[in-house]
Amino acid sequence: MISDLKRRFPHEPEYIQAVEEVVTSIEEAYNEHPEFERYNLIERLCIPDRIYTFRVSWVDDKGNVRNNMGYRIQHNNAIGPYKGGVRFHSSVNLSILKFLAFEQTFKNSLTTLAMGGAKGGSDFSPRGKSDMEVMRFCQAFMTELWRHIGPDTDVPAGDIGVGGREVGYMYGMYKKMALEFTGTFTGKGLEFGGSKIRPEATGYGNVYFLLEMLKTRGLDLWGKRVAISGSGNVATYTAEKLLELGAKVVSMSDSDGSIYVPEGITREQLDYIFKLKNIYRGRIREFAEEYGCQYFEGERPWHHAVCDIAMPSATQNEIDGDDARALIANGCIAVSEGANMPSTPEAIREFQAAHILYAPGKAANAGGVSVSGLEMAQNSQKLNWSSEEVDRKLKEIMTDIHNQCVKYGKESDGYINYVRGANVAGFMKVAKAMMAQGVL
Secondary structure: OHHHHHHHOOOOHHHHHHHHHHHHHHHHHHHOOHHHHHOOHHHHHHOOOEEEEEEEEEEOOOOOEEEEEEEEEEEEOOOOOEEEEEEEOOOOOHHHHHHHHHHHHHHHHHOOOOOOEEEEEEOOOOOOOOHHHHHHHHHHHHHHHHHHOEOOOEEEEOEOOEOHHHHHHHHHHHHHHHOOOOOOOOOOOHHHOOOOOOOOHHHHHHHHHHHHHHHOOOOOOOOOEEEEOOOOHHHHHHHHHHHHOOOEEEEEEEOOEEEEOOOOOOHHHHHHHHHHHHOOOOOOHHHHHHHOOEEEEOOOHHHOOOOOEEEOOOOOOOEOHHHHHHHHHOOOOEEEOOOOOOEOHHHHHHHHHOOOEEEOHHHHOOHHHHHHHHHHHHHHHOOOOOHHHHHHHHHHHHHHHHHHHHHHHEOOOOOEOHHHHHHHHHHHHHHHHHHHHOOO
């Protein structure tokens, strides 16, 4: 089946990589159900239900007409409405969005909430654009997408390049076009239906999952050195929760380079990073200039940051085999992914061969979509839960995801293969739902 997908989609390496990783890890469980093969279920699950591709024309501040591509991948809705983020970045293409939608299907299944898998976006980058340019682009993007989404059909959210500002602009245009006020987007502002701790949820959830992993070896976070990549919402809120629990955050990064702070980033310095990235739209090198720490231009932190734990929170395939070997050699005992598929297959093999704790993104970073699901529930009930209630539910969901991974991933020698555990647990729920609903 993989060879056939490679033939049919020869220019989509990220998508093929994601499919291959899942298919190889669920093979044993799949073969225990011959009825799956009779219904050609695995191929049906790997290929998206539908793909929307469209041109987005918008006007910049100089009056020039600009054109970008827009996409929405509705991958699978066997267990609930399509659900997945919208990414605005120059690297966006069909291969990346298909891999993200495919991964999202299993991630959403793991949350136990009624959400299918989807992803969307554009090769438009908000970086360097004015607020008015971003608004005009978001409105132009939504004039096409609005007809394909809805609270019971497809519920988008944010992703790389899409934060509260972009979600607000898109939701405003959706509301105007659809003539309705419903929970069609998640990640909305608190003033118009958003959930408390939604911006924090992916980072917080990753830390909660990490805590469960560490417990399996009788460890906690106190005093542990943690290397983080990225400096967006996922990275900064991961760092915030780690500091709260007594860990030392020794690195962060952006697409230009990374910083290394051996003694650990302070709360004051983290606040500076948050303002730098979210208010001033600055670069992480400015932190290095302000505080005089080490800065590695054009490099990720994995070879430079001596750490006990790595939490990649930037983008796909940011840790390769050499990075993995460097982390292990420097004493890393755990890797918990905040980004989607940030470790290459070679890196994953290195982590598992060394028997360190390794959590794939579809399990570890499911906190974001979990709270998106909770936002959908609040919107349906016209309620607004407290931060404490949402955080409690998030902890319960992340603990349940960890338990599912242990159930399906524990090997004979006691090592927990979180990749297999997450993939089998997510797959079985979706597969059984598809079987029950017939060939569609």
